[in-house]
Amino acid sequence: MNPTLAEARSRGKPSPPPPPPKAADLLSWYDRHARALPWRIGPAARRAGERADPYRIWLSEVMLQQTTVKAVAPYFLKFTTRWPTVGDLATAAETDVMAAWAGLGYYSRARNLHACARTVAEQHGGAFPPNAADLSTLPGIGAYTSAAIAAIAFDEPIAVVDGNVERVISRVFEVGEPLPAAKAGIRALLQPLVPQDRPGEFAEATMDLGATICTPRKPACILCPWSANCRAHLAGEEEAYPVKAAKKERPVRRGLAFVARRTDGALLLRRREGRGLLGGMTEVPGSDWTARSDGEAVQPPLGVDWQEVAGTVEHTFTHFHLILTVHRAEIDRDVPAPDGTWWSPVADTPDEALPSLMKKAIEAAYPGATRPRPSQSPLADRAATNRKAK
């Protein structure tokens, strides 16, 4: 709390609201402090007239939905190396896309990514539509992502509102309405600030500001180009914003997982159905996950001697916490895979679309069974080895 302001308030003299922030102040900060990210072209390149590649902007924005920059970076490099253009991605097999996405989470994004690539390739001649309204009709592209692509790749002067920007704007204007209801109002407050000349960099700048300066806790207001225009800062109440609706508690569900390993190391796997939780991803056989431990009703996939693994595997999803009891069995070479399942050779494990939860379950049964194959990077392998030994 700023002591001077606290005194002013205690004397009952509310300070007049500061002037609204200026895009120019933020952009000059951005010129000096823009983050260098794999999908960006820097301020210097933009000044030289370079344009961001819509494919790379789209891919990065979809990956970044509810996901950190740190988690996204290696996936972005993997995807752009393997599929350099939207046309390449459109012709990829969906199972390959799902497998490449495995570990990033929110797997409907991967399904929609592939569907979107095919739509762009087949119905738009391989070029993304250059405006937010048309972009938002494509699968997996909503209000935020359409605006971000339009602003960053096509210079459309549109307000781009993500979680970072919600925080910045709610502090600057002391928005008292809780999120997510406040979203429309926040967009309306931001739109007049968007400059006609550098809308893409303004979008990147507001997100950078939220990510590096106007952070959820302990914001670095001393470094902020908008601090003199920020009502929450002038009131010493930065962390009171954004106001958020109360969240519900997470229920617990339980289930059983069966990890069958053949004597040659192959694992028994199957595909999850549909569009729901982990939809279309690969899993080990198991029970449903319910509030009660009704796993007893489920038949193991093979009539063999199953051994319960000590301890449990726990995994927290967005809306529930899962406790999995894992069973394992060693299976002879000549046992065929039951209907709807297949034996996955050890060497193929990295190519399977295994979500993190399934890797945890397999690791609990047979440590090392999902270890990635040796790569060209001895450093990475050594780091992984050290982590395991710990």
Next chain:
DNA sequence: AAGACGTGGCA
């Protein structure tokens, strides 16, 4: 409109 939908990092 509110709930479904993953994961790993960090205080």
Next chain:
DNA sequence: TTGCCAAGTCT
């Protein structure tokens, strides 16, 4: 350790 959360979208 436990909770919170990070560049949302879909239904």
